[in-house]
Amino acid sequence: xxxxxxxxxxxxxxxxxxxxxxxxxxxxxxxxxxxxxxxxxxxxxxxxxxxxxxxxxxxxxxxxxxxxxxxxxxxxxxxxxxxxxxxxxxxxxxxxxxxxxxxxxxxxxxxxxxxxxxxxxxxxxxxxxxxxxxxxxxxxxxxxxxxxxxxxxxxxxxxxxxxxxxxxxxxxxxxxxxxxxxxxxxxxxxxxxxxxx
Amino acid sequence: xxxxxxxxxxxxxxxxxxxxxxxxxxxxxxxxxxxxxxxxxxxxxxxxxxxxxxxxxxxxxxxxxxxxxxxxxxxxxxxxxxxxxxxxxxxxxxxxxxxxxxxxxxxxxxxxxxxxxxxxxxxxxxxxxxxxxxxxxxxxxxxxxxxxxxxxxxxxxxxxxxxxxxxxxxxxxxxxxxxxxxxxxxxxxxxxxxxxxxxxxxxxxxxxxxxxxxxxxxxxxxxxxxxxxxxxxxxxxxxxxxxxxxxxxxxxxxxxxxxxxxxxxxxxxxxxxxxxxxxxxxxxxxxxxxxxxxxxxxxxxxxxxxxxxxxxxxxxxxxxxxxxxxxxxxxxxxxxxxxxxxxxxxxxxxxxxxxxxxxxxxxxxxxxxxxxxxxxxxxxxxxxxxxxxxxxxxxxxxxxxxxxxxxxxxxxxxxxxxxxxxxxxxxxxxxxxxxxxxxxxxxxxxxxxxxxxxxxxxxxxxxxxxxxxxxxxxxxxxxxxxxxxxxxxxxxxxxxxxxxxxxxxxxxxxxxxxxxxxxxxxxxxxxxxxxxxxxxxxxxxxxxxxxxxxxxxxxxxxxxxxxxxxxxxxxxxxxxxxxxxxxxxxxxxxxxxxxxxxxxxxxxxxxxxxxxxxxxxxxxxxxxxxxxxxxxxxxxxxxxxxxxxxxxxxxxxxx
Numbered sequence: 001x002x003x004x005x006x007x008x009x010x011x012x013x014x015x016x017x018x019x020x021x022x023x024x025x026x027x028x029x030x031x032x033x034x035x036x037x038x039x040x041x042x043x044x045x046x047x048x049x050x051x052x053x054x055x056x057x058x059x060x061x062x063x064x065x066x067x068x069x070x071x072x073x074x075x076x077x078x079x080x081x082x083x084x085x086x087x088x089x090x091x092x093x094x095x096x097x098x099x100x101x102x103x104x105x106x107x108x109x110x111x112x113x114x115x116x117x118x119x120x121x122x123x124x125x126x127x128x129x130x131x132x133x134x135x136x137x138x139x140x141x142x143x144x145x146x147x148x149x150x151x152x153x154x155x156x157x158x159x160x161x162x163x164x165x166x167x168x169x170x171x172x173x174x175x176x177x178x179x180x181x182x183x184x185x186x187x188x189x190x191x192x193x194x195x196x197x
Numbered sequence: 198x199x200x201x202x203x204x205x206x207x208x209x210x211x212x213x214x215x216x217x218x219x220x221x222x223x224x225x226x227x228x229x230x231x232x233x234x235x236x237x238x239x240x241x242x243x244x245x246x247x248x249x250x251x252x253x254x255x256x257x258x259x260x261x262x263x264x265x266x267x268x269x270x271x272x273x274x275x276x277x278x279x280x281x282x283x284x285x286x287x288x289x290x291x292x293x294x295x296x297x298x299x300x301x302x303x304x305x306x307x308x309x310x311x312x313x314x315x316x317x318x319x320x321x322x323x324x325x326x327x328x329x330x331x332x333x334x335x336x337x338x339x340x341x342x343x344x345x346x347x348x349x350x351x352x353x354x355x356x357x358x359x360x361x362x363x364x365x366x367x368x369x370x371x372x373x374x375x376x377x378x379x380x381x382x383x384x385x386x387x388x389x390x391x392x393x394x395x396x397x398x399x400x401x402x403x404x405x406x407x408x409x410x411x412x413x414x415x416x417x418x419x420x421x422x423x424x425x426x427x428x429x430x431x432x433x434x435x436x437x438x439x440x441x442x443x444x445x446x447x448x449x450x451x452x453x454x455x456x457x458x459x460x461x462x463x464x465x466x467x468x469x470x471x472x473x474x475x476x477x478x479x480x481x482x483x484x485x486x487x488x489x490x491x492x493x494x495x496x497x498x499x500x501x502x503x504x505x506x507x508x509x510x511x512x513x514x515x516x517x518x519x520x521x522x523x524x525x526x527x528x529x530x531x532x533x534x535x536x537x538x539x540x541x542x543x544x545x546x547x548x549x550x551x552x553x554x555x556x557x558x559x560x561x562x563x564x565x566x567x568x569x570x571x572x573x574x575x576x577x578x579x580x581x582x583x584x585x586x587x588x589x590x591x592x593x594x595x596x597x598x599x600x601x602x603x604x605x606x607x608x609x610x611x612x613x614x615x616x617x618x619x620x621x622x623x624x625x626x627x628x629x630x631x632x633x634x635x636x637x638x639x640x641x642x643x644x645x646x647x648x649x650x651x652x653x654x655x656x657x658x659x660x661x662x663x664x665x666x667x668x669x670x671x672x673x674x675x676x677x678x679x680x681x682x683x684x685x686x687x688x689x690x691x692x693x694x695x696x697x698x699x700x701x702x703x704x705x706x707x708x709x710x711x712x713x714x715x716x717x718x719x720x721x722x723x724x725x726x727x728x729x730x731x732x733x734x735x736x737x738x739x740x741x742x743x744x745x746x747x748x749x750x751x752x753x754x755x756x757x758x759x760x761x762x763x764x765x766x767x768x769x770x771x772x773x774x775x776x777x778x779x780x781x782x783x784x785x786x787x788x789x790x791x792x793x794x795x796x797x798x799x800x801x802x803x804x805x806x807x808x809x810x811x812x813x814x815x816x817x818x819x820x821x822x823x824x825x826x827x828x829x830x831x832x833x834x835x836x837x838x839x840x841x842x843x844x845x846x847x848x849x850x851x852x
Contacts, residue, residue: 004783122460122468128455
């Protein structure tokens with residue numbers, strides 16, 4: 001036994017992972033608040049266009065498939081990390097991030113075309129809540145991409161340090177969480193919004 | 198100097214003596230403190246020992262200091278409000294016009310809840326919780342420091358308008374739209390309010406994650422959940438509520454800010470916006486918030502009653518279940534804050550009944566405390582005086598709460614002074630008395646010496662009597678039809694005499710505050726005489742009393758297993774005689790990054806309030822850079838040598 005009372009590695013990882021789950025739960029509450037607001041305001045178009053007129057479902061389905069693929073590859077990231085396979089880990093991480101960038105680009109494109117057609121967030125309560133709900137998810141994806149870049153950098157310079165591996169695992173949790181939130185956005189915003197009521 | 202002052206008066210738009218006084222007090226105070234530190238040559242000490250510390254005991258003390266300063270500002274606001282209403286109900290003009298009166302009560306409410314009550318709560322939790330659960334630290338020490346700095350940023354933002362001039366929100370402490378929207382409040386006042394509360398709220402949320410994880414993951418070996426001290430249980434309930442409700446506050450404030458800054462239409466009265474959505478969101482946070490504050494106070498009283506009755510706490514298990522029940526129920530009652538806003542009879546009935554049901558677990562707790570005292574060897578120390586005061590006033594407030602929870606009664610009483618009296622009854626009689634009792638009880642553990650008994654008892658009695666004299670008349674005025682938030686009442690209404698009585702009550706509370714300050718100064722000056730050398734001044738029962746006062750930086754030299762609920766009480770019965778060899782202990786190093794992030798969070802808020810986009814964007818980039826720097830830093834622990842620990846441990850008579 002060593003001569004120092006030190007927090008052992010397993011305990012550190014356990015509490016970090018647990019703490020991150022707790023954080024994800026609070027983020028869930030945040031999205032719950034935004035979803036509730038969207039649900040209340042989605043019919044308040046104030047004479048402006050409704051979701052039925054605005055949403056292009058094929059476009060959004062492509063977005064969805066891209067994000068789902070990135071989530072699958074993110075699973076491979078975590079597996080490679082567990083196998084300590086640096087080559088694959090870095091490669092998969094890069095693909096995950098790249099798909100994230102494409103997803104985000106498509107979302108920005110969608111937002112831009114809406115605004116250019118004169119349907120900005122200032123048009124109606126419906127559009128305000130749409131932009132903020134979907135945009136908050138997009139902001140999370142953006143944070144995820146930055147996080148992914150930092151992970152690449154840390155993997156390159158620090159290698160398989162336990163703390164870096166823990167962060168890979170947390171990144172995986174975060175990315176899957178965003179995926180789950182997107183499934184809800186896809187269902188409640190785009191699919192339900194596409195129904196002509 | 199004189200030119201500078203005129204300049205500030207000019208910036209504030211008018212030479213209002215009240216505003217000018219506040220400016221001089223604030224700026225003078227900051228300059229005076231900086232001068233004293235410079236003269237004493239204590240900047241280095243302040244920087245290394247306090248500002249950059251990740252030690253929860255240091256962070257806790259900083260919370261307490263800031264919270265007390267804000268308590269003084271909030272109290273000055275309260276005096277101004279009382280004085281104005283006393284004059285204004287007798288036919289006089291008073292010294293505050295309607296707009297200024299509204300700003301003062303908005304600031305008073307915001308300060309007292311967010312920066313006084315929350316600050317005291319997190320201060321006490323930081324100082325005591327890790328010790329009680331036998332841990333050396335919190336789960337995430339850096340996050341803890343960041344939470345503190347974000348809280349301080351909130352304090353900074355809410356006080357900024359006093360320095361730079363301009364207005365504060367005149368909307369009430371929860372800033373209901375559409376009044377708080379850009380159309381009806383075009384100035385920066387509401388923005389100050391939003392960003393002050395938003396940033397402090399994010400700090401509280403991070404604290405919630407931190408302490409929730411600490412309690413569930415860092416308990417000493419052998420301390421099962423059902424062996425955990427009740428204070429720790431109450432903090433667990435409170436932090437659970439933080440996790441579930443503060444994100445909703447974040448959303449509500451963010452959407453209001455988007456309405457104001459980017460012309461969105463969430464809560465506007467046109468373009469399909471729905472102000473009721475804000476009111477639902479803000480109260481879905483706001484009601485649990487009062488339970489976030491009161492649950493730790495319940496926990497504090499449970500510790501105090503058991504210790505000063507020299508008895509095991511009566512009904513531990515029912516106490517735990519009462520906490521769990523209150524945690525759950527407090528989440529499903531928010532609608533009782535707006536019964537009159539047209540949700541319909543059935544909805545109102547559900548929320549009314551849910552509200553009444555909370556009285557049951559609360560009643561369980563009250564009876565448990567009484568049964569703990571029954572046949573105990575009760576010592577009427579100053580903490581117990583606070584407890585007795587709490588028991589009477591809180592029960593009174595609980596009963597008026599049940600009255601208000603009956604929807605038909607609420608239709609008569611809503612928006613009246615009866616409501617004002619009710620929630621002050623809960624917050625002063627419950628939260629303030631609870632935290633005062635806790636601070637008195639744990640003061641020796643925090644600072645190494647006790648507070649003077651006589652002065653403390655006199656202060657407690659002044660608070661209790663002053664509270665009753667100040668707020669019973671407000672209840673009566675509410676029943677007479679007095680509406681809240683008015684700076685003047687027509688003298689023909691006959692409110693003046695009761696307002697005068699209430700004013701006298703506030704003076705008595707003021708005497709209590711003066712006595713407390715005297716007590717603090719007296720005790721600091723006589724700290725040798727009042728010193729606590731044993732670490733266990735009250736014959737305590739839980740683990741925090743098993744270490745020296747104040748606790749060493751590493752909290753516990755040894756991590757012995759826990760076998761009982763009142764672990765330290767049992768250990769005292771059979772003192773262990775074995776000599777142990779101490780080991781080196783690793784603890785986190787200090788870090789200034791929390792403070793740096795705080796500084797740029799402040800800059801960000803100011804940039805948003807004043808619509809300077811590039812500074813806001815730059816602040817975000819810099820904050821991210823600091824986060825990355827912290828994540829990339831591997832050199833984050835320092836070691837305390839075993840020899841040093843032996844020296845510390847043998848310097849007090851502990852076991």
